[in-house]
Amino acid sequence: xxxxxxxxxxxxxxxxxxxxxxxxxxxxxxxxxxxxxxxxxxxxxxxxxxxxxxxxxxxxxxxxxxxxxxxxxxxxxxxxxxxxxxxxxxxxxxxxxxxxxxxxxxxxxxxxxxxxxxxxxxxxxxxxxxxxxxxxxxxxxxxxxxxxxxxxxxxxxxxxxxxxxxxxxxxxxxxxxxxxxxxxxxxxxxxxxxxxxxxxxxxxxxxxxxxxxxxxxxxxxxxxxxxxxxxxxxxxxxxxxxxxxxxxxxxxxxxxxxxxxxxxxxxxxxxxxxxxxxxxxxxxxxxxxxxxxxxxxxxxxxxxxxxxxxxxxxxxxxxxxxxxxxxxxxxxxxxxxxxxxxxxxxxxxxxxxxxxxxxxxxxxxxxxxxxxxxxxxxxxxxxxxxxxxxxxxxxxxxxxxxxxxxxxxxxxxxxxxxxxxxxxxxxxxxxxxxxxxxxxxxxx
Numbered sequence: 001x002x003x004x005x006x007x008x009x010x011x012x013x014x015x016x017x018x019x020x021x022x023x024x025x026x027x028x029x030x031x032x033x034x035x036x037x038x039x040x041x042x043x044x045x046x047x048x049x050x051x052x053x054x055x056x057x058x059x060x061x062x063x064x065x066x067x068x069x070x071x072x073x074x075x076x077x078x079x080x081x082x083x084x085x086x087x088x089x090x091x092x093x094x095x096x097x098x099x100x101x102x103x104x105x106x107x108x109x110x111x112x113x114x115x116x117x118x119x120x121x122x123x124x125x126x127x128x129x130x131x132x133x134x135x136x137x138x139x140x141x142x143x144x145x146x147x148x149x150x151x152x153x154x155x156x157x158x159x160x161x162x163x164x165x166x167x168x169x170x171x172x173x174x175x176x177x178x179x180x181x182x183x184x185x186x187x188x189x190x191x192x193x194x195x196x197x198x199x200x201x202x203x204x205x206x207x208x209x210x211x212x213x214x215x216x217x218x219x220x221x222x223x224x225x226x227x228x229x230x231x232x233x234x235x236x237x238x239x240x241x242x243x244x245x246x247x248x249x250x251x252x253x254x255x256x257x258x259x260x261x262x263x264x265x266x267x268x269x270x271x272x273x274x275x276x277x278x279x280x281x282x283x284x285x286x287x288x289x290x291x292x293x294x295x296x297x298x299x300x301x302x303x304x305x306x307x308x309x310x311x312x313x314x315x316x317x318x319x320x321x322x323x324x325x326x327x328x329x330x331x332x333x334x335x336x337x338x339x340x341x342x343x344x345x346x347x348x349x350x351x352x353x354x355x356x357x358x359x360x361x362x363x364x365x366x367x368x369x370x371x372x373x374x375x376x377x378x379x380x381x382x383x384x385x386x387x388x389x390x391x392x393x394x395x396x397x398x399x400x401x402x403x404x405x406x407x408x409x410x411x412x413x414x415x416x417x418x419x420x421x422x423x424x425x426x427x428x429x430x431x432x433x434x435x436x437x438x439x440x441x442x443x444x
Contacts, residue, residue, distance in 0.1 A: 040087060040091070043083075043087045043146075044084075044087070047083065047087075047142055047146075048080060048083050048084070050138070050142065051079060051083050051135055051138045051139050051142055052076050052079050052080055052083075052135070054134070054138050055075075055079065055130075055131045055132075055133075055134030055135045055138055056072070056075075056076060056131060058134055059128060059130050059131045059134065060072065060131075070125070070126055071126040071127060071128055072128070072131075074120065074125045074126060074127045075127045075128045075131040075132055075135075076131075078116040078117070078119075078120060078127060078132060078135075079116075079131070079132065079135035079139075081116055082109075082112040082113050082115070082116045082135070082136075082139065083112075083135075083139060085112045085115070086108050086109055086112045086139060086143065089108050089112070089424070089427070090104065090105070090108060090143065092424035093108075093424065093427075093428055095424070096232065096420070096424075096425060096428055097172075097228075097229055097230055097231060097232040099428065101147050102144065102147050102148075103431075103435075104428070104431055105140065105143045105144055105147060106140065107431050107434070108431075109136065109139045109140050109143060110136075112139075113132065113135070113136045113139075116132075117132065155174055155175065155176055156174065156175045156176065156191040156192065157176050157178060157188065157189060157190050157191055158175055158176070158177050158178070158190060158191060158192045158193065158194050158226065159178055159179075159180045159188070159190040159192075159193045159194070160177050160178065160179050160180060160193075160194050160195075161180055161193065161194070161195035161196070161202070161206055161209075161210070162179050162180060162181075163195065163196055163199045163201045163202050163203075163206065164195075164196030164198070164199030164201060164202070164223070165196045165199070165223050165224075166194055166195055166196045166199075166223045169194070169223065169226065169227065172230040175226075175230060177194075178190070180193075183205045183206050183208065183209035184209075190218060191218075191219075192218060192219040192220070192221055193210065193213050193218060193219070193220045193221070194220075194221045194222075194223055194225075194226045195210060195220065195221075195222070195223065196222070196223045197210075197222045197223075198222070228416060228419075231412075232393070232397050232413060232416050233409070233412035233413050233415070233416050234412055234415035234416045234419055235412060248385070249385060249386050249418055249421035250421055250422070253421060253422060253423065254386070254387075254421075256423075257358060257423075257426070258355065258358075258387075261352050261358050261359055262352070262353065262355075264352075264359065265349045265350075265352040265353040265359075266353065268349055269349050269350075269353070272346050272349070275343065275346065276310075276346050276347065279291075279310055279334075279338060279343055279346070280292075280310070282334050283310060283311055283312075283332075283334055283335075283338075286332055286333060286334050287314055287315070287332050288315065288316075289311060289314075289315035290311060291310060291311060292308055292309070292310065292311060292347060293308075293309045293310065293311040293312070293313075294306045294307070294308060294309075295307055295309070295366055296366070296367045297364040297365060297366050297367060297370070297388070298364060298365055298366075298367055298370035298384060298388075299356055299357070299364055299384070299387070299388055300356070300384060300386070300387045300388065301384055301385070302381060302384045304367055305351070305356040305357075305364075307348060307351055307356075307357070307364060308347035308348055308350050308351055309344050309345065309347055309348065310338055310343065310344040310346070310347060311335070312331055312332060312334070312335025312336075312338055312339050312344050313328075313330040313331055313332060313335055314330055314332060341437055342391075342433075342436070342437050345390050345391075348390050352390070355387075356387075356388075357387055357388050357389060357390060358386075358387040358388070358389045358390075359389060359390055359391070359426075359430070360389045360390075360391060360392060360393075360426040360429045360430060361386050361387050361388050361389025361392055361417070362383045362386065362388055362389060362392050362393075362394065362414040362417065362418075363388060363389065363391075363392050363394065363395060364388035373407055377407055377408060377411060379411070379415075380407075380411060382415070382418075383411060383414045383415070383418070385418060386417075386418055386421060391429060391430075391433040391436075392413075392414070392417060392429065393413050393414070393416060393417035393425065393429055394409075394410045394411075394413035394414050394417070395433075395436075396429055396432035396433055396436060397413055397432075398410055398413055417429075
């Protein structure tokens with residue numbers, strides 16, 4: 001508290017405020033080259049011309065722009081379109097926690113060029129394969145180089161107001177948290193400020209500090225937002241009515257996703273039919289019982305449905321009702337292989353085709369376990385607000401842990417998926433799933 005007159009207090013606050021704003025302005029603009037290097041403008045003004053110019057020059061030589069035939073225009077536009085899609089996707093992926101951009105450069109570049117080639121083939125437009133291939137290689141080099149050059153700038157510095165739940169926060173591989181000693185500049189450039197905005201101990205001085213940060217265009221986040229961003233989980237111990245509202249998934253994207261699921265399942269069923277037939281033969285040959293395993297599970301909006309899977313267990317051995325780790329004696333030799341590489345999930349393409357499941361979403365639980373969880377786990381039934389998936393955010397982040405022991409954590413991942421329900425998160429889960437399939441990690 002101030003002991004002087006109101007005039008002196010006002011004068012002091014005005015001086016402090018002016019100094020603070022000037023300081024923040026200088027610090028926020030002191031790394032303009034960092035923003036330039038990592039920003040969209042730099043990518044479009046420097047990267048795009050470069051990845052278009054190098055392949056064109058290599059194939060057609062200097063002055064190729066003087067004779068732009070349909071063939072050349074289509075090739076240049078295809079590379080430009082693929083480049084823009086790559087920039088947009090990679091920037092979207094960085095919004096999600098734990099994303100190693102370098103791991104997704106090659107799949108994103110490859111997928112983008114496959115899409116533009118498919119468009120050219122479908123429209124029967126002429127193009128030069130050599131230029132497109134060179135454009136593909138140039139994009140790979142450009143984005144990998146950009147990642148490694150910009151890595152020194154990628155770790156964010158976030159100031160933490162030492163009040164309430166913010167004191168429990170810990171640093172992350174991509175985020176450096178620095179505890180603020182007082183509501184005064186300390187000579188460090190901060191990318192954002194985090195505080196427990198609901199704490200009664202925040203106080204007037206810290207509130208003025210946060211207001212000054214906001215006016216100086218320094219983002220101020222509630223501690224819950226940063227925790228979710230760093231962990232990829234939504235805490236479920238204190239969900240309020242408003243937070244339930246924020247978890248409502250987009251109805252528009254849900255409709256679009258259903259169309260994508262249907263078309264993809266229709267295409268993939270005949271593609272994987274030979275693999276499914278061979279798998280069924282091996283299952284029948286090893287042990288008695290049907291090749292397919294049907295189980296009643298809790299589905300979209302709480303409606304039960306029968307999920308299709310390849311049988312991976314002996315039919316005459318009893319268990320606990322859920323998978324008991326890697327050494328479950330009920331699992332057959334063929335079952336261990338098809339579980340490791342997710343081949344046992346292939347029959348669920350039928351569930352996707354019927355609209356009971358999606359490719360990406362929370363994994364459906366058996367009716368028995370679902371009823372158990374609904375009694376013991378808060379808000380469990382809310383995960384049924386979206387269609388269950390063959391793979392999901394919880395599976396690629398947490399892995400297939402013991403279902404009962406890890407259910408609370410799994411549910412936190414599921415809520416994060418629902419809250420950030422989008423095409424970009426689905427694509428990220430898809431990439432991570434493909435990586436899991438080829439490595440066999442996280443088998444249960």
